[in-house]
Amino acid sequence: MRRLLIIGIGAGDPDYMTVQAIRALGQVDVFFAADKGAEKEDLAGLRTQICERFIEHRRYRSVRFADPQRGSGASANAYRASVDAWHGEREAIYERLLREELREGETGAFLAWGDPSLYDSTLRIVDRIRTRGALQLECEVIPGISSVQALCARHGIALSRIGESVQITTGRQLAAGLPVREGSVVVMLDGECAFKTCAEPDLEIYWGAYLGTPDEILIAGPLREVMDQIETTRRRARAQKGWIMDTYLLRRAQAR
Numbered sequence: 001m002r003r004l005l006i007i008g009i010g011a012g013d014p015d016y017m018t019v020q021a022i023r024a025l026g027q028v029d030v031f032f033a034a035d036k037g038a039e040k041e042d043l044a045g046l047r048t049q050i051c052e053r054f055i056e057h058r059r060y061r062s063v064r065f066a067d068p069q070r071g072s073g074a075s076a077n078a079y080r081a082s083v084d085a086w087h088g089e090r091e092a093i094y095e096r097l098l099r100e101e102l103r104e105g106e107t108g109a110f111l112a113w114g115d116p117s118l119y120d121s122t123l124r125i126v127d128r129i130r131t132r133g134a135l136q137l138e139c140e141v142i143p144g145i146s147s148v149q150a151l152c153a154r155h156g157i158a159l160s161r162i163g164e165s166v167q168i169t170t171g172r173q174l175a176a177g178l179p180v181r182e183g184s185v186v187v188m189l190d191g192e193c194a195f196k197t198c199a200e201p202d203l204e205i206y207w208g209a210y211l212g213t214p215d216e217i218l219i220a221g222p223l224r225e226v227m228d229q230i231e232t233t234r235r236r237a238r239a240q241k242g243w244i245m246d247t248y249l250l251r252r253a254q255a256r
């Protein structure tokens with residue numbers, strides 16, 4: 001049987017690699033890595049650095065593949081349909097790679113940015129392959145430090161407050177009118193500064209870009225006071241580097 005590891009490598013700092021993830025890397029014969037745009041080139045470089053730093057042998061192979069582009073979809077339904085079609089294309093590619101590049105008895109791996117359970121399609125795609133019974137695979141998931149944990153750590157805040165809930169969502173959902181009345185809302189995948197659409201007063205924001213990397217930027221404060229600063233900083237950083245990854249937490253300020 002072929003074995004597949006989906007290894008969370010942390011969201012930026014190679015020191016986020018856990019002992020379990022380092023041990024898992026050492027067992028891999030074949031790494032599968034997607035070729036994507038400028039952002040992904042930098043992230044691919046980090047993956048290479050991680051392999052060179054933490055794997056003691058050099059017997060592993062790396063197989064790179066072209067990642068299909070996702071079509072756009074404006075409405076929620078069109079968006080879901082475009083994501084589903086995109087996952088279908090990836091499923092076909094992953095299956096071919098696993099069949100052709102990984103021999104019986106060998107261990108392959110996908111390195112997932114941050115934690116594989118959070119806004120990462122690898123588990124879903126591998127699950128589709130296994131559910132169809134297309135390939136016999138033994139799978140194991142190794143958790144990683146997500147950008148949510150990195151954000152809280154770098155701002156020195158707790159994610160949850162006493163008796164309150166935590167919601168993790170996307171910029172698209174926030175812009176569609178997600179209320180931030182109670183508890184904490186963490187927003188990821190926001191290319192449009194959706195925090196500017198939040199009408200609730202007394203909100204505070206903890207924002208972080210390129211968390212865990214040498215380019216890290218942190219801004220925190222009352223939303224209405226710092227939102228323009230975040231938008232400008234974000235625009236400049238993105239123009240300079242060619243890409244940006246940012247995450248933020250919103251919640252009502254509490255008397256200390």
Ligand SMILES: C[S@@+](CC[C@H](N)C(=O)[O-])C[C@H]1O[C@@H](n2cnc3c(N)ncnc32)[C@H](O)[C@@H]1O
Nearest residue numbers: 011012114115146147188189210211245246247
């Ligand atoms: C496709 S999701 C992957 C999330 C990842 N699995 C995780 O555990 O953080 C990409 C989004 O994660 C967030 N993100 C990932 N790494 C980040 C970082 N180093 N700094 C800030 N945000 C990050 C951003 O919101 C980005 O748009």
